[in-house]
Amino acid sequence: MSKKFSVNGTFKDSVNTVKFLTERKSFINNAQAVLPTRTDDFGVNKVAKSIHPKEQKLVISRIEEHKALAKSYYFKSDVAPLAYFKAGQYLTFKLEIGNAVVTRSYSIASSPASALRGEYQITVKRISDGFVSDYILDNWHVGDEVTAYAPEGNMTYNPLRDAENIVAIAGGSGITPFLSLARAIDQGDEDCTLTLLYGCRTSDEILFKAELDSLSEKNEKINVIYVLSHSDEEGYEKGFVGADIIKKYAPDENYSIFVCGPGGLYKFLETELPKLQKERKYIRFEVFSSGKKAEEAKEYSIKVINRGTETVIKASSSETVLCSFERAGIEVPARCHTGECGFCRSKLVSGKVYIPEGEDKRRIADMQFDFIHPCCSYPEGDLVIRIN
Numbered sequence: 001m002s003k004k005f006s007v008n009g010t011f012k013d014s015v016n017t018v019k020f021l022t023e024r025k026s027f028i029n030n031a032q033a034v035l036p037t038r039t040d041d042f043g044v045n046k047v048a049k050s051i052h053p054k055e056q057k058l059v060i061s062r063i064e065e066h067k068a069l070a071k072s073y074y075f076k077s078d079v080a081p082l083a084y085f086k087a088g089q090y091l092t093f094k095l096e097i098g099n100a101v102v103t104r105s106y107s108i109a110s111s112p113a114s115a116l117r118g119e120y121q122i123t124v125k126r127i128s129d130g131f132v133s134d135y136i137l138d139n140w141h142v143g144d145e146v147t148a149y150a151p152e153g154n155m156t157y158n159p160l161r162d163a164e165n166i167v168a169i170a171g172g173s174g175i176t177p178f179l180s181l182a183r184a185i186d187q188g189d190e191d192c193t194l195t196l197l198y199g200c201r202t203s204d205e206i207l208f209k210a211e212l213d214s215l216s217e218k219n220e221k222i223n224v225i226y227v228l229s230h231s232d233e234e235g236y237e238k239g240f241v242g243a244d245i246i247k248k249y250a251p252d253e254n255y256s257i258f259v260c261g262p263g264g265l266y267k268f269l270e271t272e273l274p275k276l277q278k279e280r281k282y283i284r285f286e287v288f289s290s291g292k293k294a295e296e297a298k299e300y301s302i303k304v305i306n307r308g309t310e311t312v313i314k315a316s317s318s319e320t321v322l323c324s325f326e327r328a329g330i331e332v333p334a335r336c337h338t339g340e341c342g343f344c345r346s347k348l349v350s351g352k353v354y355i356p357e358g359e360d361k362r363r364i365a366d367m368q369f370d371f372i373h374p375c376c377s378y379p380e381g382d383l384v385i386r387i388n
């Protein structure tokens with residue numbers, strides 16, 4: 001006795017299934033009879049390596065000068081595509097400056113799609129006493145090869161966690177992750193709306209204004225508002241990006257706040273954001289170290305134990321322990337410089353460190369067993385630290 005079955009679906013589903021089965025059969029027939037013995041030869045490992053390379057060698061292909069003491073660096077690589085990223089992530093560069101081996105992170109300004117074409121863009125602004133930014137601005141030239149790690153960072157849009165309306169607050173060169181997000185939205189790679197509140201002192205300090213205006217004009221998901229703190233020029237909001245301006249421009253009640261900018265912006269928002277009474281999960285910061293509270297710098301020493309060898313280096317109460325390592329040429333794995341990633345985790349064998357409020361992101365077990373993140377720890381006396 002024959003039975004009849006009915007299948008819900010479309011003709012297209014059947015065609016796709018037949019196509020898939022045929023392709024799979026041909027793939028199996030053409031596969032090597034002997035499995036590769038080197039793990040590098042497995043396709044899945046090749047993909048993993050291209051997404052999470054240990055290091056990337058990048059060549060500076062172009063440098064663009066901005067008015068606001070800043071330059072954009074464009075990088076190419078012979079190995080296209082470059083490691084992919086999400087808008088809002090950063091690249092950490094490894095540099096040798098004199099005897100010092102330092103790492104610094106810069107948000108990626110280009111769109112994620114640019115990585116597939118083998119290009120990244122970052123923007124570096126000159127800041128007072130900017131040890132690394134000054135070095136980059138004065139010494140990086142077109143054609144130079146630089147070393148960067150794979151993109152990292154958590155200030156990215158996640159539809160499972162964030163509201164679909166993003167209110168981004170940028171200060172100065174903190175615009176770069178949001179330029180990347182605006183580009184990604186415009187190219188259809190991110191599905192959220194962006195209300196960008198960009199604070200600068202004067203209109204001369206606004207970076208990428210022409211492109212931001214054009215994105216805002218052509219794409220209804222993007223709205224850019226400039227807020228000037230030191231100028232009365234027409235056509236701009238005046239003052240600082242605080243609760244009132246956020247309420248005025250937020251598309252509705254349902255939005256997430258992303259923040260990226262200098263320390264002063266974070267301090268200001270500490271008192272402004274609570275006025276919005278938003279749940280903490282809807283507020284995300286690109287964290288930068290707020291630095292040690294102002295006081296006269298004191299000189300200390302750090303005994304560094306590294307795989308059995310001991311080195312004594314100078315340290316200052318006004319600089320992070322990681323900075324002292326870097327000045328002494330001691331290489332410690334580091335990425336975020338904000339206490340978040342845990343790459344620089346080291347054992348504090350003896351001594352006392354100061355960790356600014358809000359920057360202690362260690363696990364509870366690490367706190368109990370005296371592990372510290374040197375990137376956000378300041379010496380309060382002579383220290384003994386074991387790295388590795």
Ligand code: FES
Nearest residue numbers: 335337342344375
């Ligand atoms: S560099 Fe990320 S925690 Fe120190």
